[in-house]
Amino acid sequence: MRIDLPGGPYTLREPVTWPVVERPAASRVVYAAAHVVADPLGDNTPGSPAAVDWDVTLLFRRHLWSHGLRVADAMDTAQRNMGLDWEATRTLIRRSAAEAKDFGDPATLVACGAGTDHAPEAATLDAITAAYAEQLATVQEAGAGVIVMASRQLARIATGPQDYRRVYDRLFELADRPVILHWLGPMFDPNLAGYWGSPDIPAATDSLLDLIHANAALVDGVKVSLLDEHHEVRLRAALPPGVRLYTGDDFNYPSLIRSGSHALLGIFDAIAPAASAALQVLDAAEAACDESGRDRLLAAYDEILAPTVPLSRKIFEAPTYHYKTGIVFLAWLNGHQDAFTMVNGAQAARSLTHLAEVFRLADQAGLLADQELAVHRMRALLAVHGL
Template structure:
């Protein structure tokens, strides 16, 4: 099948058949999930989020069916970029309730707790109270807690001590170990200088001091700095038993293979491939025969390698607009009826960018129904005068 795109003519390779098995081995793996906007709702910029709940929950079932955990109400779900607190609170409750059909919600879904519902919070006590409200909401739903980086704390903090004061109180509110999220400024410019310094080495020292001081209450740390060497060094410096969840959507294959766990937005878009690759990794690490071990490692690389080009395109600068490519692929693959996003964010990437995402997804074997994908791509081209 062939399609003419503004970026050139493309002949589709067609989908790959992925194993039905989920990830094996020792890695804990979360896909950060997007929300599906109601295409008939008023999702213009600044309007309250109108969500298609049926499609949103159906997509989470898709991720669980591949053996992936779900990280919900995170930046992939457009926190701080259109998903208001009312919709976030409902998402947390619905996602955790839906997870019960698959097992323990606390094991299957972890949700972001932040301070975005209190945009004017300035003092440390007010910021702590805002965090506490969201942590209570997540725990009441039965989900695990991911403590998100706070724009309000980044603005108010005068140094590492302020971060330690706030987070120290939050650990006391948690009913089980939490995941800490270090989101780099490429994902959110308002988080520059998080942990008390714009110098990454100084910020890392502050972060590690906090984690070591509260290690029993830290399940893991999710790091999204897109710096492979930094992540490897940080992983080695963590206390025993604290996981490093890679958030590096550029270098995840090598980081996961070398020992990182994962909490990734790109896994929303490549779930079947991610599950198959991680299953191969588990088989490789369990193999006693060296030839079998090498064969499974080769399969891991062969599955993941073409997804990296796709991920780097989706997450290219400005990185925070990556959600548009994630939702675009969900639409091409029939997970939702419209290419629509809360806050009108479907317009955040150019037509040529989306054409390249289409091509790279096909090369990675990730267009599940080529006929549907081509029909929808042609419809998008027509709307844009092509």
């Protein structure tokens, strides 16, 4: 099959059929951060309240669970701080947790972000703590796991590590189960520069580690999105026993997961079939009794994920925070939603040439589920742009 793309004619590869997964991965805890599906007839112009197609949004979560992945919801992939207002977020948390019951325990299968974005004017540590507490209660009442999201408001007013410690210590007291902490680098959100009390990454890391070591029994893990593989490996080694490092590195995830990181990744929204297949192979590798069998399986793991890395690096290229556009674009190409539209009008955040390259790289990774549908939709998008 052939299509004329802005970069020239492109012939699609042979289609890939991914294996059906019968159980979640055993060797790693893996979350796919999930996007929301906008109502194509809703007013999702920039600044408007989010109009969400709830039925299709929940169907997509079922797709992720069916591949044996957990779901990280109400996170930046779902456009927190970029169009998903608190009313829609609260609904998403409750409905996602309720939907998870068809697959098992919501507290295991879905973890939701608790932040302070509904209180943008919070200007004191007490006000920020109160905002966190409200969202934390919403997540816990829904029965989901808790991800304590990095707070723009706290980053704005904190004067040093002691302010983070004061807020987070109080949140640990309010949590009814261990939580996942969240370190989102400024490439994902420039408003979070200097998080944990310093723009110096080693100093910020020391601050985070002090907090975790003082509260190890209350921390499930920490999700790190700094796009720095060496830093993540060092941080992982310094965590207390039982505290997981969830990689949020959408550039280096294959090697980081292979070497011991767990995962909480936006790219797994788009590459769920390949990610799931690779994790099953990794399980087999780590259970292998002989070295040659282990090496063969690890090579197969690498072979599955290697073609997904150029795709992920394209989707997450600078400005990285617009990666959601590529995620939703692929969901549309793959038939998970009927319209390429996003809350806050974010479908316009990437160029046509960018999206055409995402199409090409997704095909090369074997991640166009129905090539005829994907080509039809890509041609329709090109036609809208006069091509």
